[in-house]
Amino acid sequence: MQRSGADALTAANSLQALMGIDIHSFVPEPPLGSRSTYSGLTGPAIKPLTLRTIAEICRSVSIPVLGTGGASSWHDAVEFMSVGARCVQFCTLVMHHGFRVIDDLRSGMSQYLDEMGFSSPLDIVGKALPHIAVHDDLPRRHVRSVIDESRCIGCEVCYVACRDGGHGAIDRRENRIPFVNPERCVGCGLCPLVCPEGCIALSEIS
Numbered sequence: 001m002q003r004s005g006a007d008a009l010t011a012a013n014s015l016q017a018l019m020g021i022d023i024h025s026f027v028p029e030p031p032l033g034s035r036s037t038y039s040g041l042t043g044p045a046i047k048p049l050t051l052r053t054i055a056e057i058c059r060s061v062s063i064p065v066l067g068t069g070g071a072s073s074w075h076d077a078v079e080f081m082s083v084g085a086r087c088v089q090f091c092t093l094v095m096h097h098g099f100r101v102i103d104d105l106r107s108g109m110s111q112y113l114d115e116m117g118f119s120s121p122l123d124i125v126g127k128a129l130p131h132i133a134v135h136d137d138l139p140r141r142h143v144r145s146v147i148d149e150s151r152c153i154g155c156e157v158c159y160v161a162c163r164d165g166g167h168g169a170i171d172r173r174e175n176r177i178p179f180v181n182p183e184r185c186v187g188c189g190l191c192p193l194v195c196p197e198g199c200i201a202l203s204e205i206s
């Protein structure tokens with residue numbers, strides 16, 4: 001796009017989706033008579049995809065990029081800008097709450113800039129990009145899960161996740177408090193993700 005002469009880019013609008021199927025009539029949602037079509041999926045569901053798209057584009061062009069797709073707060077705007085967007089568009093948010101929500105966005109952003117000592121929102125642009133690595137460069141082989149047993153409630157969610165979806169590296173004591181077998185743990189990050197108490201962390205090993 002830049003080579004073709006574009007002055008700026010928007011990344012990345014809505015994503016084509018099929019919102020659901022009525023399992024009795026087999027007509028997709030939302031129905032118009034007995035038919036429907038693909039819809040543009042917007043809002044918070046697509047935020048992670050937009051973040052990645054903005055990051056990828058901003059790493060390969062030097063023209064300004066406007067981020068849109070899934071931003072619902074000033075916090076999301078900061079995230080979009082940190083991966084390279086110079087401007088953020090809100091559509092679904094305004095449809096839900098009206099233009100008055102812009103005041104909330106402005107005051108939240110303003111407070112954040114003060115707290116961080118930034119003089120302009122542009123100071124945020126691209127700040128996260130140097131922290132995005134390719135997968136193989138991450139120190140996965142050097143991290144292991146560590147369970148804070150004092151906060152564990154023995155729900156066994158981590159045990160089941162690791163047994164059935166991970167590497168079988170978590171075992172249980174008689175009191176149901178789990179422990180990690182460091183020989184089997186590969187630092188995949190599944191157990192911290194599923195722990196409802198937030199008492200598992202990845203820790204670097206020497």
Ligand SMILES: Cc1cc2nc3c(=O)[nH]c(=O)nc-3n(C[C@H](O)[C@H](O)[C@H](O)COP(=O)(O)O)c2cc1C
Binds near residue numbers: 089
């Ligand atoms: C009801 C609706 C209509 C839209 N119409 C258009 C349109 O005509 N042209 C366009 O480029 N984007 C259109 N969009 C996409 C928005 O401009 C925006 O890129 C998208 O909704 C993602 O941002 P959001 O997650 O903040 O909603 C529309 C979005 C919605 C929800």
